[in-house]
Amino acid sequence: xxxxxxxxxxxxGAKVDYLGLRTALADRLMPILVGxxxxxxxxxxxxxxxxxxxxxxxxxxxxxALTVQVPQPDDPAATPGLTRLAAVQQQLQVATGITGLHxxxxxxxxxxxxxxxxxxxxxxxxxxxxxxxxxxxxQDITGLDRALAxxxxxxxxxxxxxxxxxxxxxxASLQACAAALLLIVALVxxxxxAVATRAGLVQRREAIEIIHFLGALDADIADRFAARATLxxxxxxxxxxxxxxxxxxWLATLAAPFGGVGTHTGLPVLLWIALPALPFIAAxxxxxxxxxxxxxxxxxxx
Numbered sequence: 001x002x003x004x005x006x007x008x009x010x011x012x013g014a015k016v017d018y019l020g021l022r023t024a025l026a027d028r029l030m031p032i033l034v035g036x037x038x039x040x041x042x043x044x045x046x047x048x049x050x051x052x053x054x055x056x057x058x059x060x061x062x063x064x065a066l067t068v069q070v071p072q073p074d075d076p077a078a079t080p081g082l083t084r085l086a087a088v089q090q091q092l093q094v095a096t097g098i099t100g101l102h103x104x105x106x107x108x109x110x111x112x113x114x115x116x117x118x119x120x121x122x123x124x125x126x127x128x129x130x131x132x133x134x135x136x137x138x139q140d141i142t143g144l145d146r147a148l149a150x151x152x153x154x155x156x157x158x159x160x161x162x163x164x165x166x167x168x169x170x171x172a173s174l175q176a177c178a179a180a181l182l183l184i185v186a187l188v189x190x191x192x193x194a195v196a197t198r199a200g201l202v203q204r205r206e207a208i209e210i211i212h213f214l215g216a217l218d219a220d221i222a223d224r225f226a227a228r229a230t231l232x233x234x235x236x237x238x239x240x241x242x243x244x245x246x247x248x249x250w251l252a253t254l255a256a257p258f259g260g261v262g263t264h265t266g267l268p269v270l271l272w273i274a275l276p277a278l279p280f281i282a283a284x285x286x287x288x289x290x291x292x293x294x295x296x297x298x299x300x301x302x
Contacts, residue, residue, distance in 0.1 A: 029196065030192060030193065030196045030229070030232045030233065030236060031232050031233075031235050031236030031239065032236065033189075033192045033236070034189055034192060034193075034232070034233045034236030034237055034240070034282055034286070035236040035237065035239045035240035035243070036240060037185045037186075037188055037189040037192070037236075037237075037240065037282075038236065038237035038238075038239075038240025038241050038244070038278050038279075038282060039240040039241075039243055039244045040181070040185050041181075041182055041185045041186075041240075041278060042240065042241055042244035042245075042248065042274075042275060042278060043244060043247070043248070044178045044181040044182050044185065045178070045182070045271065045274045045275075046244075046248050046251070046252075046267075046268075046271055047174065047178050048174065048175050048178035048179070049268045049270055049271055049274075050251075050252070050255060050268070051170075051171050051174040051175060051178075052171060052175065053268060054255070055167050055168065055170070055171035065133070065135065065136075065159065065160035065163075066098065066132075066133070066134045066135065066136040066141075066157070066158075066159055066160075067131065067132070067133055067157075067158045067159075068088060068092065068131070068132040068133075068134075068148065068155060068156070068157050068158075069129045069130070069131050069155065069156040069158075070084055070085055070088050070129050070130040070131070070132070070152060070155055071084075071127065071129045071154050071155075071156075072084060072127065072129075072154075073085035073129065073130035077151055077152050078150065078151055078152065078153070079151060084151075084152035084155075085103075085130050087151040087152050088130075088132070088148055088151060088152050088155055089101075089103070089132070090151070091144070091147050091148055091151050092132060092134065092144075092148075095144050095147070097136050097137035098134045098135070098136050098144075099134065099135050099136075100133075100134050100135045101132060101133075101134045102132065102133050102134065103130065103131070103132055104130070104131040104132070104133065109128060109131060113128070129156075136159070141157060141159055144157065145157045186281075186285060189233070189282060189285050189286075190285050190288075190289045193229050193233060193285065193286045193289040193290055193293075194289050194290075194292075194293045196229070196232075197225055197229055197289070197290045197293040197294060198293055198297065200225065200228075201225070201293075201294065201297050208221060208298075208301075209301065212298065212301065218294075218295055218298045218299070221294060221298060222290070222291050222294040222295050222298070223291075225290045225291075225293075225294045226286070226287045226290040226291045226294070227287075228290075229286040229287065229289070229290035230283045230286045230287040230290070231283075232286065233282040233283050233285060233286030233287075234279045234280070234282055234283040234286070235279075236282065237278045237279040237281070237282030237283070238278075238279040240278070241275045241276070241278045241279065244275070245275065248267060248271065249267060252267050
């Protein structure tokens, strides 16, 4: 038996393709399918990173936003000699943590209301409140709300906290979808490798049976198939990642006005790290799947 094991090691230690794997595991179908999976994985990773970056940008803006609406701005305030508008403005100017205070002009309000009230909201004889916008440091707004309500009852104070929470929830949902897509892509890639490997085993069944019965170890045969599958999976994933690159740059260019999502041709730095990792991940999937498939097949053969 030792002699037969030595013969098996001779067969599988040589570089000659004694099993005919270049024919059994063709270099067309598997790389194309794995390349398509790699392309989809690159898009999923880019989507997750873009969603995270954009959400961080939008959350920072939302958390810092402060809007104060003053109904009946020209009516007298609780403070003698001041209108409601002047009283609220006075409180906002002395409040701690508020910067960039700005009173919207009639033209700016009209532009905001245009989608709902038409081009001339002021001409509709509707009581339009005065609106202040500002940035705040994220501290508790309760004290300011109470002070404004005392100076001018009915004032509405809104912050971007609720919007920031919604953006965070949306980001988590998008990242979960991206993770699910990556898992599906990995499973499909593993299925492609398994089907291709089984087809190669069936095609070279007689040669494998002969060598196996002569004493070749299961590990020797599995290593040969795994090496071929790993090479084809890595090549396919590399091609898919390269083809995804111009698409990702184009998408990053489209997304740039929404918050500047990255650097170096518009792509996040993490994506430049993730793209070269795709061939290695595909190679690992190819190696593990092929090993399991061949060893399981040989176990049933015995």
